[in-house]
Amino acid sequence: MTSADFEYPDEAGYPDGVGTLTEDQVVLIDEVNDDHSPTITFFVARNEPAATYEAISGDTVIGGLTFEAADENRLVLVAAAVYPEYRGQGVATELIRRVLDDVRDRGVTVTILCPIVRAFIDRNPAYDDLVDRDLPGLRSSR
Numbered sequence: 001m002t003s004a005d006f007e008y009p010d011e012a013g014y015p016d017g018v019g020t021l022t023e024d025q026v027v028l029i030d031e032v033n034d035d036h037s038p039t040i041t042f043f044v045a046r047n048e049p050a051a052t053y054e055a056i057s058g059d060t061v062i063g064g065l066t067f068e069a070a071d072e073n074r075l076v077l078v079a080a081a082v083y084p085e086y087r088g089q090g091v092a093t094e095l096i097r098r099v100l101d102d103v104r105d106r107g108v109t110v111t112i113l114c115p116i117v118r119a120f121i122d123r124n125p126a127y128d129d130l131v132d133r134d135l136p137g138l139r140s141s142r
Contacts (some may be wrong), residue, residue, distance in 0.1 A: 025115055027081060028092045032120040038090035044098040053102070054087045055082070055095045065099050065114070074109050074132050080116040083102040100127045112137035 006081040022030070055063040061080035067075045077099070082091045095118055103110055109132035112118050118138040120126045130141075 012061075021115060024081070024085075027087055028082060028116045029119045030093045031088060031090070032096065032116060032125055036090050036093065038094040040086060040091060041088050042091065042094075044095060044102075046102065053095065053099045054090075055091055061082075063091050063095055065117070070111065070135075072108075074111060074135070075103060076111045076118045076137070077114050079114050092116060093120065097124070100130055103130050110137075111135045114128060114138075 004008075035054065040057050041093060042055050042062060045054050045056055046052075051067055051069070053065045053067065054061050063080070063086060065077040065080045070076050078093060080096060082095070089139050097120070100110075100121075104127075110117075110130050111132050112121070115138060118140065121131065122140050131137075
């Protein structure tokens with residue numbers, strides 16, 4: 001699957017209003033489809049007030065994944081982003097992996113609104129059990 005395979009109905013709320021991906025989303029989907037180890041050392045911190053998992057290298061935030069706590073048993077994964085100078089280095093892939101590992105540790109499910117997270121789970125089906133069955137969000141194209 002390539003980023004060109006993703007197209008969503010207009011009601012999905014994508015920035016161009018027709019349901020296609022932004023250039024930034026395409027770049028990050030291509031990165032998670034390559035699924036390589038990060039070339040940058042970073043850690044991931046859950047910033048509750050900002051509702052973001054932040055990827056931090058040294059003292060610099062290099063990317064993040066925003067979320068909403070739908071209830072005590074489910075998170076909505078809204079949008080993943082990596083600053084342009086850190087793209088293509090495995091940050092998006094590892095950030096999403098670590099967020100989903102944290103979700104698993106917390107014993108909650110996710111609703112996916114982020115096409116980058118959807119692409120990651122499509123490529124890594126071991127995480128598919130975390131997707132809420134009643135409210136999955138973006139569905140797999142498999």
